[in-house]
Amino acid sequence: MARHIYRCPLRWSDMDAFGHVNNVVFLRYLEEARIDFMFRLAPGDGSPSFSGGSVVARHEIDYVRPLVHRHEPVVVESWVTRISAASLTIAYEVKEADEPDTVYVRASTVVVPFDLAAQRPRRISAEEKAFLSEYLDAPAERAEDAVAA
Numbered sequence: 001m002a003r004h005i006y007r008c009p010l011r012w013s014d015m016d017a018f019g020h021v022n023n024v025v026f027l028r029y030l031e032e033a034r035i036d037f038m039f040r041l042a043p044g045d046g047s048p049s050f051s052g053g054s055v056v057a058r059h060e061i062d063y064v065r066p067l068v069h070r071h072e073p074v075v076v077e078s079w080v081t082r083i084s085a086a087s088l089t090i091a092y093e094v095k096e097a098d099e100p101d102t103v104y105v106r107a108s109t110v111v112v113p114f115d116l117a118a119q120r121p122r123r124i125s126a127e128e129k130a131f132l133s134e135y136l137d138a139p140a141e142r143a144e145d146a147v148a149a
Contacts, residue, residue, distance in 0.1 A: 001137040004078040006033035007097065010069050020066035026105050027059060030092050033076035034109060037090070037135075049128045053116040057087065061107040073097070074104065080135045086123050087112045088132055 008029045016022040038050045067074065075097045082089040090109050096102040115122040124132070 001079065002135050003137075004033070004037040004135060006036045006076045006078065007073040008032055008076050008094075009073045010067075010071075012069060015069050020068050021104075023061075023063060026061065026063070026094065026107070029074070029076055029094060029105075030059075030061075030107055030109060033078050033092060034090055034111070037078050038111075049125060049131060050113070052122065053114040054111050055114045055121075056109055057112050058110040059107065060109075061105060063105055064103050067094070067104045075100075078135070079137050080132045081108065081137065083124065083129060083132050083136065086121050088124065 010021065014021045014025045038054070075095050077093045077095065078090055080088055081091045088111050090111060092105070092107045092109075093103050094105040094107075113122045113124055113128070114120070
């Protein structure tokens with residue numbers, strides 16, 4: 001199973017009054033990683049995969065530890081945890097590049113391919129499913145689940 005790796009720069013404006021990256025900003029980091037994964041890395045030159053549009057149906061996010069501004073980017077690892085006929089779930093971990101056990105956020109997003117012209121959801125194409133399947137794996141184990149086990 002492959003994971004998509006996105007190096008996300010931190011911006012001074014990402015911080016809140018408490019000196020750490022604001023909780024809402026993490027959703028922007030996830031968006032940047034998701035767009036990089038789904039569009040820049042879509043299969044084939046000129047492929048229509050993922051270019052027809054998509055909408056976010058759900059976000060789930062766990063804030064593990066605060067992240068303070070610095071010049072080095074964080075790494076956002078992304079992978080697919082579920083593929084259905086008309087939606088997919090992408091999981092993420094926002095972490096340190098050189099300390100992969102230092103995780104700031106664990107999250108997931110349900111994405112629905114969308115036909116912009118018809119203004120309705122569409123099915124995942126065979127090409128899209130083949131591409132997504134390369135990144136298919138189970139969700140990351142959450143700290144509270146590991147303690148309960």
